[in-house]
Amino acid sequence: MTNHVKEHDDLRRTAAVAADYTQLQGLINVTTGAGLILWALGWPSWGAWVTGIGGAVLVAYYRRHFGRAVGRTTLLPTLGAVGAAFVCCAAGYVIDSHAWVPVLTLPLLAAACFVVGYRIGYRHVGVTSAHWVAVALLVLSSVAPLLGLAAPGPRVGLLALGVAMVIVGVVDHLRLVATMKPVPRD
Amino acid sequence: MTEPAVGPGSGPEPRLDLEVDRLVHEPARLGILTVLSSVRSAEFLFLQSALGLSKGNLSSHLSRLEAGGLVEITKKFVGKKPQTTASISEAGAAAVERYWRQLDQLRELGRPVG
Numbered sequence: 001m002t003n004h005v006k007e008h009d010d011l012r013r014t015a016a017v018a019a020d021y022t023q024l025q026g027l028i029n030v031t032t033g034a035g036l037i038l039w040a041l042g043w044p045s046w047g048a049w050v051t052g053i054g055g056a057v058l059v060a061y062y063r064r065h066f067g068r069a070v071g072r073t074t075l076l077p078t079l080g081a082v083g084a085a086f087v088c089c090a091a092g093y094v095i096d097s098h099a100w101v102p103v104l105t106l107p108l109l110a111a112a113c114f115v116v117g118y119r120i121g122y123r124h125v126g127v128t129s130a131h132w133v134a135v136a137l138l139v140l141s142s143v144a145p146l147l148g149l150a151a152p153g154p155r156v157g158l159l160a161l162g163v164a165m166v167i168v169g170v171v172d173h174l175r176l177v178a179t180m181k182p183v184p185r186d
Numbered sequence: 187m188t189e190p191a192v193g194p195g196s197g198p199e200p201r202l203d204l205e206v207d208r209l210v211h212e213p214a215r216l217g218i219l220t221v222l223s224s225v226r227s228a229e230f231l232f233l234q235s236a237l238g239l240s241k242g243n244l245s246s247h248l249s250r251l252e253a254g255g256l257v258e259i260t261k262k263f264v265g266k267k268p269q270t271t272a273s274i275s276e277a278g279a280a281a282v283e284r285y286w287r288q289l290d291q292l293r294e295l296g297r298p299v300g
Contacts (some may be wrong), residue, residue, distance in 0.1 A: 006214065007292070008289065011216065011217055011220050012220070014217070014220070014221060014237070015220045015223065015224040016224065017236070018221045018224045018228065018232075018236055020227060021225070021232075058259050065235070066231065066232055066235045066236075067228070067229035067230065067231030067232030067233075067234070067235060068228070068229045068232060069225045069227070069228040069229065069230075069232045070225060070226040070227045070228070071226065072224070072225060072226050072227055106242050111206050122195045124224065155287035163208045179236070180235045180236060181235060181236070181237065181238030182238065183231075183234045183235055183238065183239075183240070184239070185240060186237065186241050186242040186243075
């Protein structure tokens with residue numbers, strides 16, 4: 001009986017991972033995060049290459065290793081949410097570039113986008129403590145200039161956003177891989 | 187098994203539906219239906235990786251589910267490679283939902299009183 005209960009719980013977890021499969025392809029977030037880190041360190045063109053090429057390679061990697069599953073959520077709200085997050089972060093970048101406010105707005109807005117994204121993207125699998133660590137990192141970095149830990153400007157915000165994306169991406173990828181099973185040969 | 191249970195002084199309780207559908211009950215088929223119920227469609231490889239089933243095993247279970255009207259299979263060629271995609275039918279969604287409800291009822295019955 002206990003074995004059956006465990007098997008059924010595993011199956012429900014697998015179904016939850018299938019439902020949030022798009023979001024759990026975390027290595028794509030890792031490359032975007034790595035690109036942002038390179039940009040923050042002063043190599044924006046390298047950052048763009050890593051994000052673009054890495055993203056394309058990793059989309060193909062997930063397709064080849066695990067196949068494709070189309071979620072029940074329609075594409076339009078997801079694209080809308082990603083677009084809104086991009087606009088928020090771009091606005092934060094502009095505000096931080098001009099140092100109009102004493103805190104860094106890019107990581108603060110990014111943290112808000114992460115929280116909204118968690119509600120949309122992880123409806124079935126939920127979030128882990130590492131996801132909240134990423135949000136905490138963003139919030140803390142936004143007050144870095146007040147604490148004298150960073151000079152005003154967009155670099156620290158970009159760096160924090162990149163690191164947060166790497167954390168979330170690695171955790172998501174590990175969750176996906178832990179659920180997927182090796183395919184036996186006939 | 188499906189007789190109405192009568193509680194003490196509270197009138198008849200809802201009828202327990204514990205007659206399981208054998209097509210759904212088999213673990214691999216239950217897995218396929220449960221995974222498909224959480225997505226709009228999934229490729230053959232995705233189902234294989236999610237459930238750890240071999241090609242032949244998955245193929246035979248999908249055929250049985252398709253014959254029972256619980257899943258819909260689409261086959262096409264991408265370049266020279268065949269690509270099989272499966273999705274759950276309305277009947278399949280209802281069947282798997284009923285199965286999980288029955289299972290939850292059984293768990294409730296097995297829980298110690300008090």
